[in-house]
Amino acid sequence: LTSRLPKVGTTIFTVMSALATEHGAVNLGQGFPDFHCDPALLDAVTQAMQAGHNQYPPMPGALALRQAMASKMQALYGLACDPATEITVTAGATQAILTAILAVVQPGDEVIVLEPCYDSYVPNIELAGGVAVRVPLTPGSFRPDFDRIAAAITPRTRALLINSPHNPSGMVWSETDMRRLEAMLAPTDVLLISDEVYEHMVFDGQAHQSAARFPGLAARAFIVSSFGKTYHVTGWKIGTVVAPAPLTAEFRKVHQFNVFTVNTPMQHALAAYMADPAPYLELAAFYQRKRDLFREGLATTRFRLLPGEGTYFQCVDISNLAVPERDLPEGDFCQWLTREIGVAAIPLSAFYGDGFDQRVVRFCFAKKDETLREGIKRLASL
Ligand code: PMP
Ligand code: GLN
Numbered sequence: 001l002t003s004r005l006p007k008v009g010t011t012i013f014t015v016m017s018a019l020a021t022e023h024g025a026v027n028l029g030q031g032f033p034d035f036h037c038d039p040a041l042l043d044a045v046t047q048a049m050q051a052g053h054n055q056y057p058p059m060p061g062a063l064a065l066r067q068a069m070a071s072k073m074q075a076l077y078g079l080a081c082d083p084a085t086e087i088t089v090t091a092g093a094t095q096a097i098l099t100a101i102l103a104v105v106q107p108g109d110e111v112i113v114l115e116p117c118y119d120s121y122v123p124n125i126e127l128a129g130g131v132a133v134r135v136p137l138t139p140g141s142f143r144p145d146f147d148r149i150a151a152a153i154t155p156r157t158r159a160l161l162i163n164s165p166h167n168p169s170g171m172v173w174s175e176t177d178m179r180r181l182e183a184m185l186a187p188t189d190v191l192l193i194s195d196e197v198y199e200h201m202v203f204d205g206q207a208h209q210s211a212a213r214f215p216g217l218a219a220r221a222f223i224v225s226s227f228g229k230t231y232h233v234t235g236w237k238i239g240t241v242v243a244p245a246p247l248t249a250e251f252r253k254v255h256q257f258n259v260f261t262v263n264t265p266m267q268h269a270l271a272a273y274m275a276d277p278a279p280y281l282e283l284a285a286f287y288q289r290k291r292d293l294f295r296e297g298l299a300t301t302r303f304r305l306l307p308g309e310g311t312y313f314q315c316v317d318i319s320n321l322a323v324p325e326r327d328l329p330e331g332d333f334c335q336w337l338t339r340e341i342g343v344a345a346i347p348l349s350a351f352y353g354d355g356f357d358q359r360v361v362r363f364c365f366a367k368k369d370e371t372l373r374e375g376i377k378r379l380a381s382l
Contacts, residue, residue: 061089116351165310
């Protein structure tokens with residue numbers, strides 16, 4: 001059998017979570033909350049089921065949820081989008097990104113990704129027969145390097161994939177960054193896939209600069225969101241894609257034969273729950289407090305903190321640790337940390353094609369305060 005993805009194994013998140021469970025470690029690796037969602041959201045699911053929302057929804061998703069998303073895009077980002085032709089409900093952001101790529105990438109097309117990047121992007125491009133062109137983010141700051149992005153654009157470039165707030169670095173694109181991108185893409189027909197799953201986790205008074213805010217970007221973009229991150233329900237696997245009607249039409253051609261549609265009661269529950277904007281408007285403050293708690297704790301250890309402007313991830317440099325294992329490759333270090341110290345982390349090298357080793361690992365702070373305190377206590381021994 002010739003593998004479609006010869007270089008791919010099991011995702012690092014799956015591997016590290018299994019190892020954390022096996023060793024009873026504090027799991028600060030894979031990104032998911034260890035606390036419950038709002039009980040009102042669970043009540044909304046029960047109500048949706050009891051109201052009979054248990055059969056297939058329309059192929060593009062429950063209309064109520066698409067309408068709720070349209071209202072939110074208008075209210076937060078000033079984008080008018082038509083729920084009938086410009087919003088599709090997906091099985092999380094993962095399926096949204098794969099489907100967008102399958103919909104627009106032809107064999108041999110180039111798709112630019114900015115490294116480090118989420119682990120599904122490059123395999124998704126390869127499944128479509130495309131060529132992933134990896135452009136590094138600026139080392140250290142993880143900010144976009146527009147000269148390098150511009151230099152990577154060729155007549156074969158079909159799309160650019162961006163992600164702000166950024167997993168794994170926590171870096172957030174500024175308004176200036178987005179304007180530069182808009183100007184750079186203006187003379188091209190390069191499409192944009194904007195992975196905005198952490199849109200509501202931007203700290204210190206900054207605003208999320210959705211591609212939706214920039215007409216020149218919105219006109220060429222698939223804007224990807226995920227309810228899993230926003231409402232503490234990563235296992236629900238529901239997201240949305242907002243894209244102009246011609247792009248959405250192509251997206252839906254693939255979507256209908258990929259999953260056809262996604263589960264009904266959760267969509268109705270989310271639509272009802274979205275009537276109140278408070279949960280997502282309060283999310284930044286909620287996670288900023290956790291970020292601060294975690295950073296203050298880590299500041300007392302030998303881990304060196306990297307900046308964290310958004311997401312629920314915190315990257316740290318391990319080169320000052322007082323143990324010889326600090327010199328292990330990042331992946332081996334994370335395995336050792338999980339087994340021997342009882343804290344799971346994700347090596348940054350997992351977000352690079354060639355396993356670039358920078359002495360940096362990623363922790364997830366979407367955890368109860370007591371989990372974070374226990375993690376810090378264990379990390380302080382290094
Ligand atoms: N993109 C990024 C940057 C992510 O961090 C994640 C979640 N781990 C996803 C996409 C996938 O989101 P979902 O769980 O909704 O498929
Ligand atoms: N996005 C999550 C992370 O970065 C993991 C999702 C997954 O396990 N695929 O940790």
